[in-house]
Amino acid sequence: MRRAASFDLPPTPTAGAAPRSDWQTLQRLAPYLWRYRWRMVAALVFLVAAKVANVGVPVLLKTLVDALAIPAGDPRALLVVPLGLLLAYAGLRFSTTLFTELRELVFARATHGAAKQIALETFRHLHALSLRFHLERQTGGMTRDIERGTRALQSLVSYSLFTIFPTLIELALVLTLLGSRFDLWFVWITLAALVAYGTFTIAVTEWRTQFRREMNELDSKAHSRAVDALLNYETVKYFNNEAFEASRYDEGLDAYRLAQIKSQGTLSLLNAGQQAIIAASLVAMLWRATDGVVEQRMTLGDFVMVNALMIQLYIPLNFLGVLYREVKQSLTDLDKMFGLLSREREVADAPGARPLDVREAAVRFEHVDFAYDPSGKKARQILFDVSFEIPGGKTVAVVGPSGSGKSTLARLLYRFYDVGAGSIRIDGQELRSVTQDSLRRAIGIVPQDTVLFNDSIGYNIAYGRPGASRAEIEGAARAAHIHDFIVAQPLGYDTVVGERGLKLSGGEKQRVAIARTLLKNPPILIFDEATSALDSANERAIQAELKSAAQGKTALVIAHRLSTIVDAHQIVVLQHGRVAERGTHAELLALGGVYARMWQLQQSQPDPVAARG
Structure with missing residues (x-):
């Protein structure tokens, strides 16, 4: 992986x-x-x-x-x-x-x-x-x-x-x-x-x-x-x-x-x-x-x-x-x-920054360049002139080899870093012109590596929206297909997950992360390898829930397994930090380029998670 x-x-x-x-x-x-x-x-x-x-x-x-x-x-x-x-x-x-x-x-x-x-x-x-x-x-x-x-x-x-x-x-x-x-x-x-x-x-x-x-x-x-x-x-x-x-x-x-x-x-x-x-x-x-x-x-x-x-x-x-x-x-x-x-904030709200006004939740990357340490002696640029748009209520997937900058897109959208050149806009509002608090309230993420608090499962799910009722927490857990596992534990939702969630398996942690994001219910969703730790059977079930959760929302899907993003409205292929190809699943297969080769390679390999199980 x-x-x-x-x-x-x-x-x-x-x-x-x-x-x-x-x-x-x-x-x-x-x-x-x-x-x-x-x-x-x-x-x-x-x-x-x-x-x-x-x-x-x-x-x-x-x-x-x-x-x-x-x-x-x-x-x-x-x-x-x-x-x-x-x-x-x-x-x-x-x-x-x-x-x-x-x-x-x-x-x-x-x-x-x-x-x-x-x-x-x-x-x-x-x-x-x-x-x-x-x-x-x-x-x-x-x-x-x-x-x-x-x-x-x-x-x-x-x-x-x-x-x-x-x-x-x-x-x-x-x-x-x-x-x-x-x-x-x-x-x-x-x-x-x-x-x-x-x-x-x-x-x-x-x-x-x-x-x-x-x-x-x-x-x-x-x-x-x-x-x-x-x-x-x-x-x-x-x-x-x-x-x-x-x-x-x-x-x-x-x-x-x-x-x-x-x-x-x-x-x-x-x-x-x-x-x-x-x-x-x-x-x-x-x-x-x-x-x-x-x-x-x-x-x-x-x-x-x-x-x-x-x-x-x-x-x-x-x-x-x-x-x-x-x-x-x-x-x-x-x-x-x-x-x-x-210690100065590297990323700070601009003077007079206003709350993000989300209408259609359309996201646009415009000619984005980015390097993690632009002033360092060993600076290595990650993104080069990346441009694509996620229309409001649509799903766009980003795929590509390791190190091509896919997860960097999620960090930039969350504004953990500011772009080196170009801009990122939501409904026409440049991210640097709005408050970080309002921006992050509008986005939910299911990360590839889920780290949980050393507290109960209920607390970790409720972290998506502190103050949520028990019924809402259980509803999110059911949608993430983890409710049955939780109630089977002696302490149920009060089961403590341990340091960084180590008492749970990778798939269980990922489903808790999915439940947490479903509970937050933001207008913009990021799925960064959201089902990478699940086997094919659970992946299909959760994919259906994620597709349902993304209905009417703007979604950025970062994927390694191409089978999980075939229904995306558009697929962007990154290679060496540049947009190499873009189109629907069918269009990219017909193109016979980078995406088509990746698809053929994965189709010939067994499910790595199922093989591990």
Whole structure:
């Protein structure tokens, strides 16, 4: 059996778009969060309140420690300290947690709402991209990019708004407190430590980002290989290549493991350096505080407060390296998803495009030239000056050798690609002047290679017209001669067909596809080898149904078996991308040309499907 599409589509590598800067990525993200600006304001108010309460804890602890100097027997020792300071201390601790949780609760809707909107836009945009993009994509890697991008948005907001920004606020409060209550040495030591800490963290993190990026790329590559092998499970089995696929996957996992080890080693170096800087600054701060207590410039409460402030400040700083790395990685992952969103549509509606106005549903190909990659170095033209017409309500068949461009005609009629030269018109309306949605609503196709969703048979038939009643679905199944097979299954129409419909035979899948198109009931029909997987008995029965379904409709029939198109109003013979002959079955036989030779050859051969059965 011929497989024209495999010869029509040379693979074309697509260069990825240059990565944006982090600032550009943030600018692209801003409109999604701006919708929730009032929630952001409320979250920031709770954030500041939480940090004020958090800084107030060491201050109150200082007062509590100094109050312990009350002489024994003084009644304030029982009333003021336990009932006043301790309750206030507990209240501040609770307030810190309360305001933090309120902040996260208020902003959760913004974070998850923005993530949902971006993921949905990306999903819709991917469906709007050209067939060329989807033929070249790696499904596993692309879904991984979307998954990472959605997760990255939530991580970015969480790390920046809930960790980095609060730490900066707390730092400002601590520096103000130290500078106002003690000498400026405490401020300079803290600032020097922060500058050293930040410089070291950013420098090392930038250096190790390459290892993190390599790790993610190897992860996507290994994942893509695994998904590809699982999607092509039957092919793997056919050629006994389970060990080969496992070996490829193992190579990918091993490369990923080595990248993980390298990344972990650099992370350990980063953590050790950070702790050395923190330890040195703590020693300097506490030495200064100790000196102040000895010289009676500071109290024991002041010493405790300084220590508590530094510990509170350095706890989030311990994670600064991780935070910086994760923010950078989140921006990178977001950029990849925004890159998918920015991918230009090769086939897009023209400005002012109008819905297709179907009257007679007459289709006309006018001097059509087409190449799948006209700008590529290895461009191969598929169609040359192809012209023919399908009058409204008539059936025109296209036949020819493999690779002659027959299936390409169907793709062009669906406007999966735009023609290189010439035009295609429906009722005089050029396809590029109408909306793609209205065009595709007017066309139904039964493809040669039917791919079904991993859902029930009923769902796959109803996909032709979502919302159709059960009676309409069963009517379409009867017309496609598959109703009896379906009801014979234990679950009937709820029978799940498996990944890509692999639980069904080729003929069963094709009949589901026929039922789906009959249910859609469009004015224009395309039958691309619609009965190629059926034996002669079923083919004759279904041909009668297809002929009945095409009654009064415009039909383009792409056929390999010439016996299925002898009743067509006109037959167009393609050879090497050109129209070699045209006419009725009888006229072409009388001509004694390409069609006549194909007919004689097929008449002398047995039915290949019946022979396989």
